[in-house]
Amino acid sequence: MSPGRRSGLAAKAKVFAALGDETRLLLLAKLGKGQCCSISELTEGTRLTRQAVTKHLRVLERVRVVHAKRAGRENLFVLDPEPMEEVAAYLETVSKQWDGALARLKAFAESDER
Amino acid sequence: MEDRIEKRIEIAAPVARVWRALTDSRQFGEWFLVKMDGPFVAGEAVGGQLTFPGYEHVRMEIVVKTIRPTSYFSYTWHPYAVDPKKDYSQETPTLVEFRLEEARSGTLLVVTESGFDKLPKERYADAFRMNTRGWEQQLQQIGAYVTRAS
Numbered sequence: 001m002s003p004g005r006r007s008g009l010a011a012k013a014k015v016f017a018a019l020g021d022e023t024r025l026l027l028l029a030k031l032g033k034g035q036c037c038s039i040s041e042l043t044e045g046t047r048l049t050r051q052a053v054t055k056h057l058r059v060l061e062r063v064r065v066v067h068a069k070r071a072g073r074e075n076l077f078v079l080d081p082e083p084m085e086e087v088a089a090y091l092e093t094v095s096k097q098w099d100g101a102l103a104r105l106k107a108f109a110e111s112d113e114r
Numbered sequence: 115m116e117d118r119i120e121k122r123i124e125i126a127a128p129v130a131r132v133w134r135a136l137t138d139s140r141q142f143g144e145w146f147l148v149k150m151d152g153p154f155v156a157g158e159a160v161g162g163q164l165t166f167p168g169y170e171h172v173r174m175e176i177v178v179k180t181i182r183p184t185s186y187f188s189y190t191w192h193p194y195a196v197d198p199k200k201d202y203s204q205e206t207p208t209l210v211e212f213r214l215e216e217a218r219s220g221t222l223l224v225v226t227e228s229g230f231d232k233l234p235k236e237r238y239a240d241a242f243r244m245n246t247r248g249w250e251q252q253l254q255q256i257g258a259y260v261t262r263a264s
Contacts, residue, residue, distance in 0.1 A: 090237070091230060094193050095119050098225060102123045104145035105223075109127040109135045 018063045023048065024056050028079065031066060036076035117231035124219045132221040133184035136212050154178045154189070172196050179209070187212045193227065194237070206232035 019025060027042055043053045057077055060066040068075040125132050135141045139150035143162065150162035156178055164172045174195065179188040190207035208229040215222045 090194075090233075091119060094227065094230075095121075097194075098119060098121050098227070101146055102121055102223070102225065104147070105132075105135060106123060106125050108141070108145040109125050109132045109221075 015063045015065060018059050018065065021056070021059075023052075024060055027053065027056055027060065028065070031077060031079040036069060036071070036078045038071075038074050038076055040074075042077065118226055118228035119230075121225045123223050123225075124217055124221070125223055126220045129184050129214050129216050129221045132214055132223060133187075136214075137181060137183075137187050148174055154181065154187075156181045169196060171198060173198070176210075177207070185214050193230075193233075205234060205237070208233070 019028070023046075026046070030042055031037055039050050039053055039057070042057070043050050046053070048056075057066060057068070061068060064080055066077050067080045068077055070076075135145065137154055139152065139154045139160065139162075142148075142154070143150050143165070147166040148162040148164050150160055152160050154160060159175060159177045161173055161175045164170060164174060166172075172195075174191065176189040176191040179190060181187055188209060188211040190209050192202040192205055193208050195202040206229060208227050211226045211228075213224040213226075215224070
């Protein structure tokens with residue numbers, strides 16, 4: 001396993017650790033509907049205090065599953081689609097295809113010409 | 115933003131041999147795993163049927179740009195265009211370039227593919243879903259599931 005892949009796994013492990021909490025899953029479910037939510041909206045309908053919700057959001061923010069956007073006097077929280085990660089993942093996919101194709105080209109060119 | 119892929123590979127075969135493997139469309143198909151409909155002609159489009167296991171139903175279209183024997187070959191295409199139901203023709207294609215150089219081992223081949231920044235954003239998401247790193251997607255599904263269940 002390459003170091004890059006290992007650190008990817010470590011990052012995922014941290015994410016899953018952050019998700020291993022009922023309250024945080026519930027917050028994510030609310031955020032998963034696609035819109036930004038304020039702390040008040042996220043606190044609504046729960047038995048949690050604003051402070052508790054904020055604390056849980058910080059945990060999710062640290063692993064970049066959620067990020068905060070400043071809107072006037074309050075913070076709005078959104079599920080982070082990590083667009084740059086997507087671009088990197090896309091290039092990685094295409095890159096792997098090239099690795100495969102070029103390995104086949106090498107084998108083909110180094111074999112006797114048919 | 116990073117928008118190109120560059121690969122370098124040394125091949126223990128003469129430049130002329132590698133050149134044929136690249137620019138003879140039948141030989142190209144042997145390793146790229148595609149059956150091209152015709153030869154590569156500069157400035158002309160040519161299609162082919164993939165022979166890549168699992169993707170035999172997919173066609174690929176390329177437009178050959180430059181053939182400069184025996185050092186440079188380029189074409190444009192739509193990368194990862196594997197959904198037969200989707201029309202990729204309106205997207206800006208990427209440019210694939212092969213540069214050949216004599217090396218001690220035989221041939222140094224440098225391949226670049228560039229122009230990914232012009233691809234529509236949803237294409238990234240497509241590949242992302244196919245990629246093993248598609249866990250954010252799963253996360254949203256968990257979110258949707260939990261929402262339904264609650």
